[in-house]
Amino acid sequence: MAKKDPTDLSVEEKLKTLFQLQSALSTIDEKRALRGELPLEVQDLEDEIEGLNTRVEKIQNEIGEFQKAIAQKKGEITDAEASVARYKSQLDEVKNNREYDTLSKEIEFQTLEIELCNKKIREANARIEERKGELENSKTLIAERQEDLNVKKSELEEIIAETRAEEDKLKEKVKDLESKIETRLLTSFKRIRKNARNGLGIVYVQRDACGGCFNKIPPQRQLDVKMHKKVIVCEYCGRILIDPELAGVKIDKATGTEEKKKTRKRAIRKTATSKKATDANDME
Numbered sequence: 001m002a003k004k005d006p007t008d009l010s011v012e013e014k015l016k017t018l019f020q021l022q023s024a025l026s027t028i029d030e031k032r033a034l035r036g037e038l039p040l041e042v043q044d045l046e047d048e049i050e051g052l053n054t055r056v057e058k059i060q061n062e063i064g065e066f067q068k069a070i071a072q073k074k075g076e077i078t079d080a081e082a083s084v085a086r087y088k089s090q091l092d093e094v095k096n097n098r099e100y101d102t103l104s105k106e107i108e109f110q111t112l113e114i115e116l117c118n119k120k121i122r123e124a125n126a127r128i129e130e131r132k133g134e135l136e137n138s139k140t141l142i143a144e145r146q147e148d149l150n151v152k153k154s155e156l157e158e159i160i161a162e163t164r165a166e167e168d169k170l171k172e173k174v175k176d177l178e179s180k181i182e183t184r185l186l187t188s189f190k191r192i193r194k195n196a197r198n199g200l201g202i203v204y205v206q207r208d209a210c211g212g213c214f215n216k217i218p219p220q221r222q223l224d225v226k227m228h229k230k231v232i233v234c235e236y237c238g239r240i241l242i243d244p245e246l247a248g249v250k251i252d253k254a255t256g257t258e259e260k261k262k263t264r265k266r267a268i269r270k271t272a273t274s275k276k277a278t279d280a281n282d283m284e
Contacts, residue, residue, distance in 0.1 A: 012228040021177040045149040066124045067250040080110040202240040204247040213237035
């Protein structure tokens, strides 16, 4: 049997297919909501561990720089000690006081250089010990965060595994339903759904009000919705409106309530925006 062209569908068929698509997408959203904050927590832990690893690398580089500085100062001390020894041996061969004073000043200068180098070495060693403490703390923190990450990942993978098969089936259903809806209408629906806080792009009328924002719908507009002659959108929130019967929901006329309780979450009421009228023009 040849596949029916989406443009050949009646408005009623388009709306019914669109509501089926919404139901499948909402079920996928609910399954993803079961994961809660786990994906974000996993991402935060991964980012934190990456930052700690960068910090460890920086500390290790600083320790390396201090060790190089110590090696350099030790080399300067060796040179200075050799100079002192040479100058002291020359003191025995001086012929006048001027030479003696010059050699004595050189010995004193080199001795001060040795003391200064030793001071720099002590300071560098102290900084190295300080950095080593920070390095150990960072490594301990990384180990703790890695352990937390492994637990969170395990929980997330378990939840995903439980819902993967059903979610894959729903995705196939969504793909099939989308192929039955004309491109312009589907694009408008996706835009509305993206802007809706609860992900509902099409809702049915409940107690004379929009099932998305719960603003009252005028009687004439309700009649237009029931006629199924054209796509009607809520003038307040921009969601596509259909009547409960088309959505497969039976309403108790005496109480005005649904006979079968729905589990879909409701959106928080929004203020009216004039730009939503453009969606209606796109879909008519």
